[in-house]
Amino acid sequence: MANWCRISSRTISNHVKTRVNQGLPWGAVGINQTSGLSSALNPGGPVSDGNWRYQNRLPVPRNRATLFCNQRFESTVAEKQRDSFLSSESDDDHQSVDFPGGKVSYISKMNFISESSQTRVPCYRVLDDDGELITDSDFQQVSKEVAVKMYSNMVSLQIMDTIFYEAQRQGRISFYLTSAGEEAINIASAAALTEQDIILPQYREPGVLLWRGFSLQEFADQCLGNKADYGKGRQMPIHYGSRKHNFFTISSPIATQLPQAAGIAYSLKMDNKKACVVSYIGDGGTSEGDFHAGLNFAAVVEAPVIFFCRNNGWAISTNVSEQFRSDGIVVKGRAYGIRSIRVDGNDALAVYSAVSAAREMAINEQRPILIEALTYRVGHHSTSDDSTKYRQLDEIVYWKNARDPVNRFRNWVQNCGWWSEQQETQLRNSVRKQLLEAIQVAEKTEKPPLSEMFSDVYDYPPTNLEEQENHLRETVRRHPDDYPADISV
Amino acid sequence: MALRNIIGKRIGNGIGLVGRRSLSTATCDVENRNSKSMNLYSAINQALHLALETDPRAFVFGEDVSFGGVFRCTTGLADRFGKARVFNTPLCEQGIVGFGIGLAAMGNRAIAEIQFADYIYPAFDQIVNEAAKFRYRSGNQFNCGGLTIRAPYGAVGHGGHYHSQSPEAFFCHVPGIKVVIPRSPRQAKGLLLSCIRDPNPVVFFEPKWLYRLAVEEVPEHDYMLPLSEAEVIRQGSDITLVGWGAQLTIMEQACIEAEKDGISCELIDLKTLMPWDKETVEASVRKTGRVLISHEAPVTGGFGAEISASIVERCFLRLEAPVARVCGLDTPFPLVFEPFYMPSKNKVLDAIKATVDY
Numbered sequence: 001m002a003n004w005c006r007i008s009s010r011t012i013s014n015h016v017k018t019r020v021n022q023g024l025p026w027g028a029v030g031i032n033q034t035s036g037l038s039s040a041l042n043p044g045g046p047v048s049d050g051n052w053r054y055q056n057r058l059p060v061p062r063n064r065a066t067l068f069c070n071q072r073f074e075s076t077v078a079e080k081q082r083d084s085f086l087s088s089e090s091d092d093d094h095q096s097v098d099f100p101g102g103k104v105s106y107i108s109k110m111n112f113i114s115e116s117s118q119t120r121v122p123c124y125r126v127l128d129d130d131g132e133l134i135t136d137s138d139f140q141q142v143s144k145e146v147a148v149k150m151y152s153n154m155v156s157l158q159i160m161d162t163i164f165y166e167a168q169r170q171g172r173i174s175f176y177l178t179s180a181g182e183e184a185i186n187i188a189s190a191a192a193l194t195e196q197d198i199i200l201p202q203y204r205e206p207g208v209l210l211w212r213g214f215s216l217q218e219f220a221d222q223c224l225g226n227k228a229d230y231g232k233g234r235q236m237p238i239h240y241g242s243r244k245h246n247f248f249t250i251s252s253p254i255a256t257q258l259p260q261a262a263g264i265a266y267s268l269k270m271d272n273k274k275a276c277v278v279s280y281i282g283d284g285g286t287s288e289g290d291f292h293a294g295l296n297f298a299a300v301v302e303a304p305v306i307f308f309c310r311n312n313g314w315a316i317s318t319n320v321s322e323q324f325r326s327d328g329i330v331v332k333g334r335a336y337g338i339r340s341i342r343v344d345g346n347d348a349l350a351v352y353s354a355v356s357a358a359r360e361m362a363i364n365e366q367r368p369i370l371i372e373a374l375t376y377r378v379g380h381h382s383t384s385d386d387s388t389k390y391r392q393l394d395e396i397v398y399w400k401n402a403r404d405p406v407n408r409f410r411n412w413v414q415n416c417g418w419w420s421e422q423q424e425t426q427l428r429n430s431v432r433k434q435l436l437e438a439i440q441v442a443e444k445t446e447k448p449p450l451s452e453m454f455s456d457v458y459d460y461p462p463t464n465l466e467e468q469e470n471h472l473r474e475t476v477r478r479h480p481d482d483y484p485a486d487i488s489v
Numbered sequence: 490m491a492l493r494n495i496i497g498k499r500i501g502n503g504i505g506l507v508g509r510r511s512l513s514t515a516t517c518d519v520e521n522r523n524s525k526s527m528n529l530y531s532a533i534n535q536a537l538h539l540a541l542e543t544d545p546r547a548f549v550f551g552e553d554v555s556f557g558g559v560f561r562c563t564t565g566l567a568d569r570f571g572k573a574r575v576f577n578t579p580l581c582e583q584g585i586v587g588f589g590i591g592l593a594a595m596g597n598r599a600i601a602e603i604q605f606a607d608y609i610y611p612a613f614d615q616i617v618n619e620a621a622k623f624r625y626r627s628g629n630q631f632n633c634g635g636l637t638i639r640a641p642y643g644a645v646g647h648g649g650h651y652h653s654q655s656p657e658a659f660f661c662h663v664p665g666i667k668v669v670i671p672r673s674p675r676q677a678k679g680l681l682l683s684c685i686r687d688p689n690p691v692v693f694f695e696p697k698w699l700y701r702l703a704v705e706e707v708p709e710h711d712y713m714l715p716l717s718e719a720e721v722i723r724q725g726s727d728i729t730l731v732g733w734g735a736q737l738t739i740m741e742q743a744c745i746e747a748e749k750d751g752i753s754c755e756l757i758d759l760k761t762l763m764p765w766d767k768e769t770v771e772a773s774v775r776k777t778g779r780v781l782i783s784h785e786a787p788v789t790g791g792f793g794a795e796i797s798a799s800i801v802e803r804c805f806l807r808l809e810a811p812v813a814r815v816c817g818l819d820t821p822f823p824l825v826f827e828p829f830y831m832p833s834k835n836k837v838l839d840a841i842k843a844t845v846d847y
Binding site: 032136166229230231232234236239241242243248249251253256258259260261262264265266267268290292294296297300301313330396428455457458459463464 | 511529546573576578579581583585587588589590591592593595596597599611614615618619622623624625626627628630631632634641664665667673688689751764767
């Protein structure tokens with residue numbers, strides 16, 4: 001009869017193992033990979049699972065049709081997990097039943113999985129609150145050069161935020177939002193990547209651009225919307241984008257970048273690139289449908305994308321307690337079959353290590369990874385917000401002073417003997433000066449000409465746009481006072 | 490039902506004949522090389538085969554496309570090009586389009602299928618806020634021009650609210666995308682290939698009614714038909730009719746009958762609704778002085794309103810009668826009442842006569 005039901009768990013396990021290791025095009029995942037974190041943190045060492053089919057990928061698309069039959073087997077992770085669970089239990093207690101999606105064991109006692117675990121998922125950190133290295137930490141060592149660059153960028157980001165925020169208050173730019181409190185997330189995550197990795201930001205990650213070499217002038221130009229702005233003055237301030245830095249242009253709608261990230265990562269996969277996509281999202285953004293869409297797609301197509309969630313506790317005035325009932329974001333990864341980690345977002349070294357490891361896994365195993373970085377939004381949501389209206393001032397002050405990621409990392413860098421007070425003062429003065437100059441230059445730079453309003457809607461303008469442009473120019477000639485003088489017609 | 494069958498055969502004769510008249514340059518590509526009689530889904534299937542054959546960076550994805558698709562438009566693609574390039578996606582339209590935008594942004598041709606136009610709305614944000622603005626907002630640093638979204642649209646006889654919609658008007662209001670609707674198999678193949686190869690994101694609505702019913706000779710080679718060029722498919726002098734997709738077959742019936750009453754009708758297939766070819770329609774209205782627009786979508790706020798407003802702006806003094814619109818009614822698309830809802834041949838005919846007799 002149905003003797004296959006009673007095949008011993010060990011045999012099934014072996015059976016699955018054999019199938020999993022057979023000629024998979026995208027890289028096999030060993031059954032024990034879920035405990036791969038510690039091996040992934042081997043300083044300087046890539047994740048080793050011995051089954052890097054990734055390197056043996058066949059270049060001819062046509063053969064993928066048959067190879068993917070095995071791939072189907074590969075993606076029923078639940079089935080593999082069952083084997084690892086069952087291997088220690090006797091056959092008599094569990095019989096299995098099959099359904100589309102694989103075999104499951106059945107149980108005659110009714111048992112609801114609890115809505116939460118007994119304990120929250122722990123948070124990976126390497127530096128204590130004072131910036132002292134915690135003993136026996138796993139972390140990816142950084143060189144003096146990298147550490148100093150990281151720290152300098154964190155400081156620059158902090159100063160840039162302060163000055164641009166002030167500029168908005170003075171009416172010199174129309175809008176701004178800061179990344180205060182999230183400097184470690186911004187810089188350390190960027191530092192762990194290469195320039196080939198593609199960034200899909202939400203909007204609170206300008207530090208990634210800063211790390212990659214976007215100049216203070218380029219930031220100022222976008223904020224002023226002048227003709228040097230790569231975006232040609234079309235979007236609000238902070239909507240940066242830079243092709244040469246592999247940083248996709250920011251758009252205001254939340255989470256739309258997540259399914260796009262899956263598509264971009266799929267393209268990298270098709271091209272066999274040793275690169276990944278990193279897409280950022282806030283805690284609020286994870287409630288959007290696009291979060292679900294993005295993670296699910298990435299998991300199903302096995303795309304090399306890191307979903308980096310900055311859980312800073314607030315979505316404008318909405319606290320996380322009003323955003324979800326789960327244990328934060330990290331637990332959602334499993335729902336999509338995505339490997340995840342929770343990290344202390346204010347610990348630059350931890351963020352650096354986690355992103356390094358995630359990148360290795362994403363690329364070598366061709367899979368998405370979810371990182372939840374816990375942090376706190378020290379600033380207001382934006383210059384259009386006054387967060388003291390919905391949260392306590394002492395809460396803000398506490399995080400700003402006692403939990404500052406910049407101070408914390410400085411302590412570590414200084415303790416390594418790599419930074420001094422003098423360098424600190426020099427750096428801060430220099431950046432401040434450069435920024436003030438950059439803003440002045442940006443203000444004096446012309447705005448883009450009127451023709452830039454009509455270009456790039458399509459690859460070239462259709463007749464209706466040509467007509468509208470001509471008509472508009474006549475109108476401007478007739479009523480020049482209705483129009484800003486600093487845009488040349 | 491019988492009428493539809495006749496229409497099915499008529500398309501083979503009527504439009505085939507008209508095709509040779511080439512008033513616009515639209516059909517000059519479509520010469521009589523090797524061609525084969527085929528229906529709409531086969532023509533679309535051929536276009537997709539060619540698209541994937543000619544560009545190794547072309548991908549086809551969507552719900553159920555792997556086995557051939559619920560309308561068989563993607564038959565044979567997965568077997569021929571492999572599952573890395575032709576694959577099923579999870580059931581999530583916002584994911585399909587978002588994923589497609591990402592793929593296209595990397596220079597690939599992302600051919601996304603939405604199973605029914607009725608289900609395109611979850612992807613509306615991605616289409617309007619992302620795809621349409623991708624190039625513009627980045628200052629042309631990035632673009633997703635390689636994206637083509639295909640969706641079956643329109644009445645099918647028994648589709649009800651959620652298998653019959655014509656949502657083209659929503660998308661015609663979005664600068665940055667193109668909207669294209671073919672009327673027949675030969676048109677569909679050439680237009681779809683143009684859409685796929687056009688460097689702008691395109692939404693391509695396929696009249697599902699015609700998937701099997703419309704049969705005509707379709708050239709087997711790789712050819713493209715130009716976008717944003719309307720085609721005069723029937724010449725006339727008394728009134729201009731403008732339509733697209735399946736509705737043209739109804740309109741053509743009305744034109745033929747109107748002919749018997751001595752009314753000479755000029756019938757224009759708009760083909761591309763965004764950006765649309767105002768010049769061809771205007772030239773025709775200058776000749777006839779009368780215009781009638783017909784579409785299945787509800788009349789209020791339908792694309793006929795845009796055409797009407799534009800024509801009135803440009804041809805007011807030439808018009809002999811108000812611009813007529815014969816469209817779907819302002820109700821959700823009903824099931825048993827479909828025959829009452831639809832802009833039928835007789836409704837069009839009545840409007841032709843009323844306009845001519847104004």
